[in-house]
Amino acid sequence: MKKNHVDVVVIGGSAAGLVAAMTAKSFHPEKDVIVIRKEEKVMIPCGIPYIFGTLGSSESNILPDGGLINLGIKIKVGTVEIINPTDHTVETNDGSVISYEKLIIATGSKPFVPKSLKGVNLENVFTVPKDKNYLDVFFDKIKDLKRIAVIGAGFIGVEFSDELNKINKEVTLIELQDHILGNTFDIDSCIIAEEELTKRGVKITCGVKVESLEGKNKVEKVVLSDGTSIEVDAVVLSIGYTPNIDLAKKSGISYNNQGSIKVDTYMRTHQEDIFACGDCAQKRHFITGKIISVMLASTACAEARVAGMNLFDLSTIKTFSGTIGIYSTNIGDTTFGVAGLTENEAVKQGFNVITATFQGMDRHPGKLNNPHYQKVMLIANKNCGLILGGEVVGGVSAGELTNVLGFIIQNKMTITDLMCSQIGTQPMLTASPAAYPIIKAAEMISRKMIRK
Amino acid sequence: MKKNHVDVVVIGGSAAGLVAAMTAKSFHPEKDVIVIRKEEKVMIPCGIPYIFGTLGSSESNILPDGGLINLGIKIKVGTVEIINPTDHTVETNDGSVISYEKLIIATGSKPFVPKSLKGVNLENVFTVPKDKNYLDVFFDKIKDLKRIAVIGAGFIGVEFSDELNKINKEVTLIELQDHILGNTFDIDSCIIAEEELTKRGVKITCGVKVESLEGKNKVEKVVLSDGTSIEVDAVVLSIGYTPNIDLAKKSGISYNNQGSIKVDTYMRTHQEDIFACGDCAQKRHFITGKIISVMLASTACAEARVAGMNLFDLSTIKTFSGTIGIYSTNIGDTTFGVAGLTENEAVKQGFNVITATFQGMDRHPGKLNNPHYQKVMLIANKNCGLILGGEVVGGVSAGELTNVLGFIIQNKMTITDLMCSQIGTQPMLTASPAAYPIIKAAEMISRKMIRK
Numbered sequence: 082m083k084k085n086h087v088d089v090v091v092i093g094g095s096a097a098g099l100v101a102a103m104t105a106k107s108f109h110p111e112k113d114v115i116v117i118r119k120e121e122k123v124m125i126p127c128g129i130p131y132i133f134g135t136l137g138s139s140e141s142n143i144l145p146d147g148g149l150i151n152l153g154i155k156i157k158v159g160t161v162e163i164i165n166p167t168d169h170t171v172e173t174n175d176g177s178v179i180s181y182e183k184l185i186i187a188t189g190s191k192p193f194v195p196k197s198l199k200g201v202n203l204e205n206v207f208t209v210p211k212d213k214n215y216l217d218v219f220f221d222k223i224k225d226l227k228r229i230a231v232i233g234a235g236f237i238g239v240e241f242s243d244e245l246n247k248i249n250k251e252v253t254l255i256e257l258q259d260h261i262l263g264n265t266f267d268i269d270s271c272i273i274a275e276e277e278l279t280k281r282g283v284k285i286t287c288g289v290k291v292e293s294l295e296g297k298n299k300v301e302k303v304v305l306s307d308g309t310s311i312e313v314d315a316v317v318l319s320i321g322y323t324p325n326i327d328l329a330k331k332s333g334i335s336y337n338n339q340g341s342i343k344v345d346t347y348m349r350t351h352q353e354d355i356f357a358c359g360d361c362a363q364k365r366h367f368i369t370g371k372i373i374s375v376m377l378a379s380t381a382c383a384e385a386r387v388a389g390m391n392l393f394d395l396s397t398i399k400t401f402s403g404t405i406g407i408y409s410t411n412i413g414d415t416t417f418g419v420a421g422l423t424e425n426e427a428v429k430q431g432f433n434v435i436t437a438t439f440q441g442m443d444r445h446p447g448k449l450n451n452p453h454y455q456k457v458m459l460i461a462n463k464n465c466g467l468i469l470g471g472e473v474v475g476g477v478s479a480g481e482l483t484n485v486l487g488f489i490i491q492n493k494m495t496i497t498d499l500m501c502s503q504i505g506t507q508p509m510l511t512a513s514p515a516a517y518p519i520i521k522a523a524e525m526i527s528r529k530m531i532r533k
Numbered sequence: 534m535k536k537n538h539v540d541v542v543v544i545g546g547s548a549a550g551l552v553a554a555m556t557a558k559s560f561h562p563e564k565d566v567i568v569i570r571k572e573e574k575v576m577i578p579c580g581i582p583y584i585f586g587t588l589g590s591s592e593s594n595i596l597p598d599g600g601l602i603n604l605g606i607k608i609k610v611g612t613v614e615i616i617n618p619t620d621h622t623v624e625t626n627d628g629s630v631i632s633y634e635k636l637i638i639a640t641g642s643k644p645f646v647p648k649s650l651k652g653v654n655l656e657n658v659f660t661v662p663k664d665k666n667y668l669d670v671f672f673d674k675i676k677d678l679k680r681i682a683v684i685g686a687g688f689i690g691v692e693f694s695d696e697l698n699k700i701n702k703e704v705t706l707i708e709l710q711d712h713i714l715g716n717t718f719d720i721d722s723c724i725i726a727e728e729e730l731t732k733r734g735v736k737i738t739c740g741v742k743v744e745s746l747e748g749k750n751k752v753e754k755v756v757l758s759d760g761t762s763i764e765v766d767a768v769v770l771s772i773g774y775t776p777n778i779d780l781a782k783k784s785g786i787s788y789n790n791q792g793s794i795k796v797d798t799y800m801r802t803h804q805e806d807i808f809a810c811g812d813c814a815q816k817r818h819f820i821t822g823k824i825i826s827v828m829l830a831s832t833a834c835a836e837a838r839v840a841g842m843n844l845f846d847l848s849t850i851k852t853f854s855g856t857i858g859i860y861s862t863n864i865g866d867t868t869f870g871v872a873g874l875t876e877n878e879a880v881k882q883g884f885n886v887i888t889a890t891f892q893g894m895d896r897h898p899g900k901l902n903n904p905h906y907q908k909v910m911l912i913a914n915k916n917c918g919l920i921l922g923g924e925v926v927g928g929v930s931a932g933e934l935t936n937v938l939g940f941i942i943q944n945k946m947t948i949t950d951l952m953c954s955q956i957g958t959q960p961m962l963t964a965s966p967a968a969y970p971i972i973k974a975a976e977m978i979s980r981k982m983i984r985k
Binding site: 096099100103104107108110125127128131135136141142143144148377378379380381382383386387390396398399400401402404405407408409410411416418420445446448449450477478479480481482483484485487488489491492494497498500501502503504505506507508509510511513514515516517520524527528531 | 548551552555556559560562577579580583587588593594595596600829830831832833834835838839842848850851852853854856857859860861862863868870872897898900901902929930931932933934935936937939940941943944946949950952953954955956957958959960961962963965966967968969972976979980983
């Protein structure tokens with residue numbers, strides 16, 4: 082049995098593992114870093130739905146290794162069988178033992194499969210794992226299948242539906258809740274998303290439970306709680322992901338009751354030489370302080386940077402201050418973005434909220450150069466005007482507009498701060514300076530606060 | 534002579550006047566507000582270059598009055614002849630005297646015309662005032678003129694050149710400095726802008742002075758300092774604007790030696806019941822604290838909001854904290870944005886700077902859905918990592934990406950803060966979470982700082 086030493090071992094090769102390794106090496110160039118991952122080729126996680134329509138193959142969706150290689154980080158394809166925190170070693174499936182000074186667990190997440198759902202193991206029932214081999218089989222099989230039910234209308238389900246629709250599948254999107262994207266957006270945005278998706282040809286069925294999947298060998302029918310059923314050739318399950326902590330569990334790393342690895346603000350587990358980041362690591366909300374479940378590559382990368390920076394050199398100014406949840410997606414030409422708490426969630430969490438929505442155009446004058454309407458809702462704390470969250474519907478620039486909201490929330494800005502803020506505008510690129518939607522929504526909230 | 538009283542009188546109807554009036558009325562709904570402006574129809578200032586190409590008429594570029602009217606703000610078309618601060622009255626060109634409680638001066642700016650330049654009064658030598666009547670004549674005349682020299686390659690000059698080129702004019706852009714946009718961007722961005730504009734058919738001549746304009750009655754020739762000359766049918770002068778403070782001057786309002794009205798952080802002039810905002814008002818740099826000349830509708834609107842909020846009710850948390858200068862423009866498909874200090878300017882101002890540039894794609898994977906490269910340079914203070922400025926070259930979303938930079942600077946974020954920040958990413962809308970250019974540039978600076 083060969084035994085090697087590598088200063089920093091990173092387990093997992095997706096967004097969190099990649100960025101953790103690169104940050105570790107950048108900030109501690111004298112240390113050796115290795116990434117152990119199970120995939121030969123890693124999928125860009127958020128790109129997966131686009132393989133099926135816009136991209137046309139998984140080969141166009143590969144997370145490049147150049148960043149690792151150029152920094153001199155080693156890549157080992159294999160799985161870690163066990164971590165021995167006391168010895169500071171990991172054992173891999175090829176029988177190697179690698180000792181480490183610091184370890185980063187970035188084992189990600191796996192699709193949630195409701196085991197109790199009848200018919201879940203039928204042929205042509207697919208999940209959406211971050212696994213190229215699985216996706217290639219899925220992709221090949223689905224080519225000849227026409228009628229597809231996508232179950233679960235979060236981001237993945239919505240993006241998948243739109244992509245499958247692009248390649249002329251008959252798509253039905255089924256959601257238990259009353260609206261698609263209902264966990265992430267307030268109802269107004271959800272309704273617009275439903276309209277857009279319907280307009281494009283996707284059939285949407287909300288407020289129903291899937292009772293069972295029926296069929297002989299292959300899935301043939303989705304039976305719903307309202308007594309109806311849908312004839313299908315394939316089913317895509319997109320009802321969420323669970324943290325992949327099997328390795329952590331069997332290695333005695335502490336995890337919380339949501340099934341994710343407990344971490345502090347430096348991203349350290351209870352074993353101080355073992356860090357965790359990404360989908361497998363615990364998320365605490367930036368505003369509420371509560372433990373939540375958010376799985377976003379962008380959040381994972383932020384955590385990975387914090388982990389990488391603090392490995393050998395703790396710093397209180399390099400900590401992770403809680404998960405915001407900054408999401409965006411698009412359906413056709415329309416972009417949907419959200420940062421922070423929705424109104425619904427803020428109220429549920431006990432905040433006294435005040436909101437306003439402003440709608441304008443993303444060009445000025447509004448008819449210039451391929452314009453799109455732009456709608457921003459701000460959610461603020463009534464007591465102090467602190468921005469708790471924001472939602473955007475717009476054109477392609479609304480993705481970055483959502484990031485503007487993200488920085489506003491991270492910097493704990495208030496309605497008043499926004500009213501005094503400077504922005505940059507340009508006719509072909511943004512809303513008018515007199516009607517920049519974030520500032521206008523802030524102004525509307527100000528006005529409401531004065532009138533009280 | 535009729536004498537009226539209006540609680541708040543706003544002089545000027547462009548971006549600053551409009552927003553000041555609307556904010557005043559929103560925050561003080563019990564007060565009467567009037568806007569006195571000289572234009573029947575107001576031009577959207579930043580839209581003016583686009584009248585000539587993309588929009589096709591000034592009628593498509595009118596700042597709507599609905600915002601004023603809906604709030605119950607009166608509009609009076611006319612000019613104010615004099616302000617009497619002691620009496621709290623203004624006298625207008627129709628002989629009216631209006632007494633006010635608070636006055637806001639938003640008289641804007643006017644094109645700088647070098648009086649000493651020989652031939653400046655020849656026919657077909659145009660300036661770019663915010664004046665519909667003038668622009669309509671300009672537009673009509675230029676239709677039949679082919680060879681046009683645009684003198685001065687700031688934003689207006691560049692946008693004008695591109696627009697005139699779109700309608701098949703033979704455009705030569707002439708700039709005294711070594712590069713176009715040289716006052717606003719560091720040299721790398723300027724060179725890209727030159728390449729883009731040249732590729733589109735605009736001829737660029739930099740590093741030469743215009744010695745004279747020649748011609749009998751109409752301009753026929755631009756004579757340059759290098760001894761050459763350019764035959765032209767028309768000339769567009771876009772060499773800057775000067776604050777329009779004639780009224781303020783003759784009314785005894787204090788102004789600085791750059792010719793703009795002195796204001797405090799509440800946007801008050803030395804006469805405490807008289808406020809000023811927009812191009813006519815003094816600008817103090819957010820970072821250097823020095824008095825500068827920045828004329829941007831977006832800055833003007835921010836100042837106008839501060840003026841409007843503080844009219845009757847001063848608040849130290851509603852002050853203007855200094856001008857950042859957040860600019861963006863586009864040439865063809867390429868967007869150029871800048872916020873804060875350029876590297877060049879930061880060094881000149883005495884900052885010890887460290888910079889890094891990251892280039893990636895604005896989609897991920899990078900080939901997805903009409904992508905554009907995205908390049909961000911960050912300029913930070915070496916001592917503390919504070920972000921002093923940033924520059925962006927990218928696609929259409931780079932306008933809002935520039936606003937992300939603007940909020941980063943306004944919140945006095947450091948390189949370390951950025952390394953710990955969360956962003957939102959989506960394949961069709963933004964760069965990859967592992968290669969978000971602002972964060973990557975921050976990481977590159979971190980790495981340089983460690984290596985020292």
